[in-house]
Amino acid sequence: MTEKNLINIDNILNAEIIEEPWEHAVIDNIIDVSLFWENLQTFLGILAENKDMILEKYGRYRNQEEKTWITWGIPIQTSGNVYPIHNDTSNKVWSLVIYLFPKHSNGTLLYDQNKKLVKEIEWKQGRGLAFSCDPREMKSWHSYTNTTDQFRTTLNINIRTGEFSNWGIVKKEYLHTIG
Numbered sequence: 001m002t003e004k005n006l007i008n009i010d011n012i013l014n015a016e017i018i019e020e021p022w023e024h025a026v027i028d029n030i031i032d033v034s035l036f037w038e039n040l041q042t043f044l045g046i047l048a049e050n051k052d053m054i055l056e057k058y059g060r061y062r063n064q065e066e067k068t069w070i071t072w073g074i075p076i077q078t079s080g081n082v083y084p085i086h087n088d089t090s091n092k093v094w095s096l097v098i099y100l101f102p103k104h105s106n107g108t109l110l111y112d113q114n115k116k117l118v119k120e121i122e123w124k125q126g127r128g129l130a131f132s133c134d135p136r137e138m139k140s141w142h143s144y145t146n147t148t149d150q151f152r153t154t155l156n157i158n159i160r161t162g163e164f165s166n167w168g169i170v171k172k173e174y175l176h177t178i179g
Helices: 009-013 033-049 051-058
Strands: 025-027 068-073 082-086 092-101 108-111 117-121 128-131 142-145 152-161 176-178
Touching (some): 009 025, 009 051, 033 051, 033 068, 033 152, 051 152
Antiparallel strands (some): 025 128, 068 176, 082 142, 092 128, 108 142
């Protein structure tokens, strides 16, 4: 297996930016879920190698003079879990959510600046939702829920600025950091 088969970085870097309700990209076939678990370290290394190009495309609103970190976690939501409408924190320069398991679940809900539901990003294994909101507007309102009877599992990757103590993370074990 080649690294090219592990992560489709070209799909991330060449994705169309959708303007409404706020700038985001829906990216199919980012990863082959069946190869993902055995190759997580390589996958994350490829992202780290391409961090500057990712920020050129998605992080243009942010001050890129600061040191940035790639953080990742694999949140698992139980059946009936509802995560409320929220904006990402200002220290997140870029966010990527990749849908892992199960085969069918609930996608991410996107809202306008008045917190009115605009659309749902359809769940599809290996699909990602990428975004970097304008920190002056902070209008990337989104939420997610799990109405299935299975665990909803995603890979959440962020490029962040600042120090961990300023990230607002309660459980340090949730995130893993690549410098």
